[in-house]
Amino acid sequence: TQIINSLSEVSGRYKALFVDLWGCVHNGITAFPDAVAALQAYRKQGGIVVLVTNSPKPRAGVAAQLGQFNVPDDAYDTISTSGDSARAAMFTGAVGTSVYFMGEWERDAGFFEPLHVIHEPVEITRVPLKEAEGIVCCGPFDTMADPEVNQADFLYAKQMGMKLLCANPDIVVDRGEKREWCAGALARLYTEMGGESLYFGKPHPPIYDLARRRLTELGHDFADSEILAIGDGPHTDIAGAMGESIDSLFITGGLAARETKTSVQPDADALQTYLAHEQSAPTYAIGFLR
Structure with missing residues (x-):
């Protein structure tokens, strides 16, 4: 697992992102400005952002909630929900x-x-x-x-x-x-x-099938190797990506902030110990999406 400093270091390798919401883009109350900026920048370069969330809400309900959390519409293209x-x-x-x-x-x-x-x-x-x-x-x-x-x-x-x-x-x-x-x-x-x-949500196949259908609705047919999954859950976001043979970026400052000793970035040794314990192997890791 390679520790990176920003999404832009690796985002050029991928045509689409499958991005978790809670703990990555917002904290359940308000948006993370750096995460929003990173997604906006990726889209400006032609990338497609699919928000893939285990929210039980329908897609329209999640979109409305994102507005309440100050996540702007230009930070994403479409939404795939467990709901x-x-x-x-x-x-x-x-x-x-x-x-x-x-x-x-x-x-x-x-x-x-x-x-x-x-x-x-x-x-x-x-x-x-x-x-x-x-x-x-x-x-x-x-x-x-x-x-x-x-x-x-x-x-x-x-x-x-x-x-x-x-x-x-x-x-x-x-x-x-x-x-x-x-x-x-x-x-x-x-x-x-x-x-x-x-x-039906991450890490199980139905939500990824839906995410791919969302890409098809937008007129895209990307190979799995052209998609990067981003999330803070080793047993949902990362396990799901591994099961789908999709590269992944682990946000260590979310659910695993304490275990990975993340303040700005994860401690390399603590991250390695944590991932070994969880039997997780993300492609990349970063403290917070930025």
């Missing part, structure tokens, strides 16, 4: 038609909006757990509560043979200085308890 990949599966009946919803309804209601790219979508009804055929999980009811508070419900769901559709495979995110649980933590618990969880 859109998972919605497509839900509307094909992957977890049944009567589903138990987990998440914050005011935030996640868009997940249930019609998805017109599905041929003959099934009609989805939200019901209490005891009436459900499956679970749709966009996140915890309380992002600060230990996922194990759901054990009783999960035990019942497992015994009934329900599948859990996970709209966001992230385990945790940092909102400013506060670390919060995500849907991935609940799906992991459900799997550990013997239930079946279905994943």
